Amino acid sequence: MASLSGLCSSSPSLKPKASPIAKPSLLPNPSLSFPSRSSSSSSKVCLLRSVAREISPNLSTSTNDKSPAKPKQGLEKDPSSLWRRYVDWLYQHKELGLYLDVSRVGFTDEFLAEMEPRLQKAFRDMVELEKGAIANPDEGRMVGHYWLRNSGLAPNPFLKTQIDNTLNAVCDFADQVVSGKIRAPTGERFTQILSVGIGGSALGPQFVAEALAPDNPPLKIRFIDNTDPAGIDHQIAQLGAELASTLVIVISKSGGTPETRNGLLEVQKAFREAGLEFAKQGVAITQENSLLDNTARIEGWLARFPMFDWVGGRTSEMSAVGLLPAALQSIDIREMLAGASLMDEANRTTVIRENPAALLALCWYWATDGVGSKDMVVLPYKDSLLLFSRYLQQLVMESLGKEFDLDGNRVNQGISVYGNKGSTDQHAYIQQLREGVHNFFVTFIEVLRDRPPGHDWELEPGVTCGDYLFGMLQGTRSALYANDRESITVTVQEVTPRSVGALVALYERAVGIYASLVNINAYHQPGVEAGKKAAGEVLALQKRVLAVLNEASCKEPVEPLTLEEVADRCHAPEDIEMIYKIIAHMAANDRALIAEGNCGSPRSIKVFLGECNLGELYV
Numbered sequence: 177m178a179s180l181s182g183l184c185s186s187s188p189s190l191k192p193k194a195s196p197i198a199k200p201s202l203l204p205n206p207s208l209s210f211p212s213r214s215s216s217s218s219s220k221v222c223l224l225r226s227v228a229r230e231i232s233p234n235l236s237t238s239t240n241d242k243s244p245a246k247p248k249q250g251l252e253k254d255p256s257s258l259w260r261r262y263v264d265w266l267y268q269h270k271e272l273g274l275y276l277d278v279s280r281v282g283f284t285d286e287f288l289a290e291m292e293p294r295l296q297k298a299f300r301d302m303v304e305l306e307k308g309a310i311a312n313p314d315e316g317r318m319v320g321h322y323w324l325r326n327s328g329l330a331p332n333p334f335l336k337t338q339i340d341n342t343l344n345a346v347c348d349f350a351d352q353v354v355s356g357k358i359r360a361p362t363g364e365r366f367t368q369i370l371s372v373g374i375g376g377s378a379l380g381p382q383f384v385a386e387a388l389a390p391d392n393p394p395l396k397i398r399f400i401d402n403t404d405p406a407g408i409d410h411q412i413a414q415l416g417a418e419l420a421s422t423l424v425i426v427i428s429k430s431g432g433t434p435e436t437r438n439g440l441l442e443v444q445k446a447f448r449e450a451g452l453e454f455a456k457q458g459v460a461i462t463q464e465n466s467l468l469d470n471t472a473r474i475e476g477w478l479a480r481f482p483m484f485d486w487v488g489g490r491t492s493e494m495s496a497v498g499l500l501p502a503a504l505q506s507i508d509i510r511e512m513l514a515g516a517s518l519m520d521e522a523n524r525t526t527v528i529r530e531n532p533a534a535l536l537a538l539c540w541y542w543a544t545d546g547v548g549s550k551d552m553v554v555l556p557y558k559d560s561l562l563l564f565s566r567y568l569q570q571l572v573m574e575s576l577g578k579e580f581d582l583d584g585n586r587v588n589q590g591i592s593v594y595g596n597k598g599s600t601d602q603h604a605y606i607q608q609l610r611e612g613v614h615n616f617f618v619t620f621i622e623v624l625r626d627r628p629p630g631h632d633w634e635l636e637p638g639v640t641c642g643d644y645l646f647g648m649l650q651g652t653r654s655a656l657y658a659n660d661r662e663s664i665t666v667t668v669q670e671v672t673p674r675s676v677g678a679l680v681a682l683y684e685r686a687v688g689i690y691a692s693l694v695n696i697n698a699y700h701q702p703g704v705e706a707g708k709k710a711a712g713e714v715l716a717l718q719k720r721v722l723a724v725l726n727e728a729s730c731k732e733p734v735e736p737l738t739l740e741e742v743a744d745r746c747h748a749p750e751d752i753e754m755i756y757k758i759i760a761h762m763a764a765n766d767r768a769l770i771a772e773g774n775c776g777s778p779r780s781i782k783v784f785l786g787e788c789n790l791g792e793l794y795v
């Protein structure tokens with residue numbers, strides 16, 4: 177395309193073919209304190225262990241008398257009743273070292289009784305789903321992410337073999353890359369991974385890398401997860417000469433997501449400019465015969481791994497999507513799968529208080545009145561879990577945020593999720609949570625192990641840095657509860673592949689159960705299509721605008737057009753605002769576009785191209 181310049185640019189560099197019109201610049205006018213002494217400086221007592229008990233199937237003895245139909249009263253504040261509630265409801269998964277505390281959510285016996293049959297229906301739905309029912313009716317698809325960590329559950333031997341073969345292929349390939357058997361074309365080992373993907377094809381790998389990658393992984397990972405050219409340039413620039421030893425993993429279930437395609441094209445251009453052969457460093461993870469798969473096959477990329485039709489993007493962390501990047505960072509993916517599988521097993525019981533995912537779903541329903549009336553604030557008190565809330569944002573909101581229920585009723589369901597990490601957020605928005613608008617419930621994620629053994633020290637007598645983090649969590653939980661703000665606490669011993677696998681599985685199942693409680697399809701995302709379609713229409717309109725301008729700019733003399741004239745000639749008078757935005761955007765990016773008038777008053781603008789005869793390019 178010809179050189180470009182334009183609207184709102186201070187230095188229009190183009191020479192319009194012929195124009196009597198002056199071209200003025202169109203730049204717009206412009207403490208918590210802790211006791212410092214402790215009798216024991218190295219208390220190793222595990223409070224949770226000391227109160228954990230074998231869970232009995234009896235229902236709660238809570239004294240609150242609320243039901244979903246009634247407005248909520250204040251929460252239980254009597255310390256001994258609260259302690260009893262804590263002990264009664266504490267869920268423990270011994271093998272996973274995972275605890276779930278729902279005592280600071282004020283659900284009542286009446287609520288439980290009301291929800292019991294609905295939860296039993298949800299359990300039956302999950303059984304059917306795991307057996308291979310078309311649990312995603314709109315797309316006519318099975319929903320099989322649970323089979324990924326226990327291929328024996330797959331509804332037929334063909335799928336089981338597909339899962340096993342893919343896992344073996346991922347492990348083999350990762351082993352060969354890490355050991356140096358597979359090398360970059362220069363003969364060096366691969367040192368970097370550049371992952372290109374978006375949404376479910378990025379968020380899981382990002383979360384897991386942040387949570388589990390060792391300090392010095394054999395391959396370091398970075399991500400292109402947008403079509404922001406500056407962001408892409410930044411990632412490529414950061415790789416510098418290491419582009420030659422970078423494995424580029426392009427991940428897209430559909431194989432046709434525009435942002436991912438753009439990322440790939442940009443990376444391929446960088447390879448060309450560096451004199452590198454992309455195909456020898458490219459890996460595709462996508463559905464068989466997708467556009468991406470065909471491209472990778474025809475161009476002879478280094479490797480291809482399958483995505484399955486029955487795995488959704490947001491539940492794909494245990495497929496090749498999540499496993500390959502993790503294995504290349506030497507994260508133990510079989511442990512991740514084992515953690516997820518153990519959690520799945522726990523979530524198959526029909527005894528509510530022994531089923532952690534059901535407990536979560538129940539609490540979500542209680543806290544949000546089953547209509548998303550409150551937001552879920554996720555606060556991991558561990559830096560490495562920073563991206564858990566972002567990961568959950570897609571998992572929960574893309575799954576539950578639906579206009580219609582399964583019977584076609586308009587329900588506008590969903591639960592908003594946000595969060596960052598504690599105690600950092602203490603100094604950002606906890607003020608509002610404690611005292612401001614009461615439109616949320618909190619999920620604390622607690623990690624008992626502060627540091628690897630042998631590294632801890634007391635920065636003041638009896639108190640370590642991790643004790644402060646612990647204190648901040650407990651203090652925030654208590655302070656919120658004192659002001660009737662409900663919270664759930666999920667506790668794990670350590671951040672390990674096993675516990676991360678378990679966390680992913682816990683939330684995947686909670687979303688499935690909750691979806692059943694509110695009778696929606698959690699496995700499609702029709703709302704996303706509207707935005708994608710509209711974006712396509714904007715780009716099509718941009719091409720029409722360019723074609724119209726090209727024609728007017730090829731006249732002698734050049735015919736500058738008002739926005740109304742452009743819109744009329746595009747046969748799109750109703751799109752005049754979008755046309756203005758298109759022109760402003762192109763002008764801001766030095767495209768071959770000259771505009772006169774005042775940027776701030778669109779009616780005064782007249783626009784033409786700095787060059788004509790761009791021919792058929794825009795048609």
Ligand SMILES: O=P(O)(O)OC[C@H]1O[C@](O)(CO)[C@@H](O)[C@@H]1O
Nearest residue numbers: 375376377428429430433489704
């Ligand atoms: O893996 P794909 O097909 O590129 O899709 C990426 C993401 O786009 C969506 O389809 C819609 O945003 C997500 O569900 C998905 O995770």
